[in-house]
Amino acid sequence: MSTRVAVVTGGGSGIGRATCARLAADGFALAVLDLDGDAAATAAGPQGLARAVDVADAAAVDAAFAAVTGRFGRVDVLVNNAGISGSPEATTCHETPVAEWDRVHAVNVRGPFLCARAALPTMLAQGSGHVITVASVAGQVAFPGRCAYTASKGAALMLARSIAADYAAAGIRSNAVCPGFVRTPMTQWRLDVPALRERVEAAIPTGRVAEPDDIADAIAVLASGRMGYMTGAALVVDGGWTVL
Ligand SMILES: NC(=O)c1ccc[n+]([C@@H]2O[C@H](COP(=O)([O-])OP(=O)(O)OC[C@H]3O[C@@H](n4cnc5c(N)ncnc54)[C@H](O)[C@@H]3O)[C@@H](O)[C@H]2O)c1
Numbered sequence: 001m002s003t004r005v006a007v008v009t010g011g012g013s014g015i016g017r018a019t020c021a022r023l024a025a026d027g028f029a030l031a032v033l034d035l036d037g038d039a040a041a042t043a044a045g046p047q048g049l050a051r052a053v054d055v056a057d058a059a060a061v062d063a064a065f066a067a068v069t070g071r072f073g074r075v076d077v078l079v080n081n082a083g084i085s086g087s088p089e090a091t092t093c094h095e096t097p098v099a100e101w102d103r104v105h106a107v108n109v110r111g112p113f114l115c116a117r118a119a120l121p122t123m124l125a126q127g128s129g130h131v132i133t134v135a136s137v138a139g140q141v142a143f144p145g146r147c148a149y150t151a152s153k154g155a156a157l158m159l160a161r162s163i164a165a166d167y168a169a170a171g172i173r174s175n176a177v178c179p180g181f182v183r184t185p186m187t188q189w190r191l192d193v194p195a196l197r198e199r200v201e202a203a204i205p206t207g208r209v210a211e212p213d214d215i216a217d218a219i220a221v222l223a224s225g226r227m228g229y230m231t232g233a234a235l236v237v238d239g240g241w242t243v244l
Contacts, residue, residue, distance in 0.1 A: 010082030012039025180238025
């Protein structure tokens with residue numbers, strides 16, 4: 001069997017970085033697309049392909065996927081992980097600057113759309129593939145004061161479900177992973193404030209926030225193909241946060 005190929009967006013940091021390490025250990029060849037080309041190169045390793053790409057840029061995404069298929073000839077797994085939470089100005093609906101709404105949706109919704117759109121023709125030709133979209137529990141329950149992020153993750157989850165419905169018969173799977181609170185550069189500032197950290201941890205039944213590896217584990221299980229009957233699902237990995 002030929003080496004399986006995984007494309008990871010936002011692989012330069014946090015959850016994406018941990019996912020690259022886990023998928024490489026599982027034998028995947030890696031292509032890493034990230035705004036930060038140096039971080040992408042480190043995550044991809046010497047055998048991998050790295051591109052400095054804004055996932056919201058259609059031409060850049062198409063060129064990156066052309067490079068991936070040119071190098072590896074296939075795409076078995078796409079991990080739509082690149083995402084942003086928006087600036088501190090992106091709060092409640094009436095206080096969110098329009099430009100913040102647009103940028104959050106460009107990265108968190110248009111990005112996964114463009115990347116899936118670029119990967120699916122290759123997956124269709126193979127008769128197999130898995131689109132794994134890193135959404136959030138914020139796609140299922142509202143995060144107070146984070147209107148743009150919450151709406152974008154709901155849309156990302158439904159994009160994953162739309163792809164699941166449209167491509168299941170072609171052998172392609174599409175699932176979302178919905179992390180709760182994960183210790184990454186996106187969230188570290190909150191954990192650095194003792195009062196905020198205590199409040200976050202007190203709300204999580206397991207008593208701790210997730211590490212990036214906790215989410216990479218879930219992504220790796222999906223990428224393995226062992227859960228092949230599951231498609232269109234939201235795999236919640238939140239330490240029980242949203243069961244309360
Ligand atoms: N950290 C959490 O608590 C948490 C919880 C739920 C969901 N998530 C989601 O997980 C994903 C990864 O988050 P993280 O916490 O690891 O964040 P992070 O900030 O540590 O890493 C994000 C990576 O994406 C890259 N990136 C950002 N915008 C990009 C763009 N336009 N094009 C290409 N690359 C881009 C960044 O350069 C960075 O390497 C995001 O989609 C985020 O919404 C995170």
